[in-house]
Amino acid sequence: xxxxxxxxxxxxxxxxxxxxxxxxxxxxxxxxxxxxxxxxxxxxxxxxxxxxxxxxxxxxxxxxxxxxxxxxxxxxxxxxxxxxxxxxxxxxxxxxxxxxxxxxxxxxxxxxxxxxxxxxxxxxxxxxxxxxxxxxxxxxxxxxxxxxxxxxxxxxxxxxxxxxxxxxxxxxxxxxxxxxxxxxxxxxxxxxxxxxxxxxxxxxxxxxxxxxxxxxxxxxxxxxxxxxxxxxxxxxxxxxxxxxxxxxxxxxxxxxxxxxxxxxxxxxxxxxxxxxxxxxxxxxxxxxxxxxxxxxxxxxxxxxxxxxxxxxxxxxxxxx
Ligand code: FES
Numbered sequence: 001x002x003x004x005x006x007x008x009x010x011x012x013x014x015x016x017x018x019x020x021x022x023x024x025x026x027x028x029x030x031x032x033x034x035x036x037x038x039x040x041x042x043x044x045x046x047x048x049x050x051x052x053x054x055x056x057x058x059x060x061x062x063x064x065x066x067x068x069x070x071x072x073x074x075x076x077x078x079x080x081x082x083x084x085x086x087x088x089x090x091x092x093x094x095x096x097x098x099x100x101x102x103x104x105x106x107x108x109x110x111x112x113x114x115x116x117x118x119x120x121x122x123x124x125x126x127x128x129x130x131x132x133x134x135x136x137x138x139x140x141x142x143x144x145x146x147x148x149x150x151x152x153x154x155x156x157x158x159x160x161x162x163x164x165x166x167x168x169x170x171x172x173x174x175x176x177x178x179x180x181x182x183x184x185x186x187x188x189x190x191x192x193x194x195x196x197x198x199x200x201x202x203x204x205x206x207x208x209x210x211x212x213x214x215x216x217x218x219x220x221x222x223x224x225x226x227x228x229x230x231x232x233x234x235x236x237x238x239x240x241x242x243x244x245x246x247x248x249x250x251x252x253x254x255x256x257x258x259x260x261x262x263x264x265x266x267x268x269x270x271x272x273x274x275x276x277x278x279x280x281x282x283x284x285x286x287x288x289x290x291x292x293x294x295x296x297x298x299x300x301x302x303x304x305x306x307x308x309x310x311x312x313x314x315x316x317x318x319x320x
Pocket of ligand 1: 268
């Protein structure tokens with residue numbers, strides 16, 4: 001995959017445990033265009049690649065901004081960003097990809113962010129604000145100190161459409177959501193991003209309030225650990241193009257075994273979040289562990305995230 005050489009131009013703490021980086025191209029040219037909801041890969045060395053949503057000014061291609069939360073259980077990515085990168089550090093990034101695009105036809109947009117899930121959401125809010133489209137943003141954060149972009153959301157031009165909610169318990173979160181999600185306009189769309197438990201709560205409330213599946217758009221920023229999927233069994237994968245059959249042991253992923261065989265498959269997050277590795281299933285029944293495919297796509301079963309998902313049938317035939 002082609003990557004872009006960038007240099008850290010700004011590295012600022014913008015809230016407790018959240019560091020904002022501005023990355024500018026090393027050759028002084030422009031970066032590729034991007035839309036709200038886009039993310040990039042940061043290649044952090046030693047084989048560590050992490051995805052972060054772009055959260056800078058809408059349409060800015062002179063530099064990209066990402067905001068990274070220091071995760072207490074960091075597997076190296078956020079710790080590296082917080083402790084090892086400084087102004088002038090050089091690294092490589094991918095071009096932006098967008099799996100969380102806003103619908104062009106929404107009459108009204110409801111944006112819901114939990115914690116660092118504000119990063120794709122603030123780009124959406126700015127874009128809607130610039131186009132003077134109707135939206136409402138609910139931003140749930142542990143405390144005011146943990147809230148990123150607080151000045152802009154509380155006092156800037158977006159203020160009238162934004163509600164910041166600090167330190168609410170689960171029941172209070174549900175109450176706020178119930179009142180915001182009730183009485184949906186016919187053409188409303190909901191975009192949400194945050195920790196998995198928070199997203200599950202928002203989805204459950206949306207479901208209760210009658211939001212159709214195709215009006216609810218999600219972006220997970222952390223998926224499951226492929227090595228932590230409970231007790232697994234082995235299964236076989238047939239590669240349709242060569243006819244080769246691989247056995248996937250209980251403690252390995254399909255991607256692991258494809259690599260052993262020298263079969264190229266593009267990956268990025270390897271946590272079932274980004275969708276880069278999604279592959280067509282020609283036969284067999286996948287057991288989905290990703291949080292990228294929609295519930296409907298998972299039910300259909302004709303594609304799967306091979307970095308994390310497994311098989312319910314003894315054999316899967318993949319379009320590889
Ligand atoms: S590599 Fe991201 S979903 Fe598989």
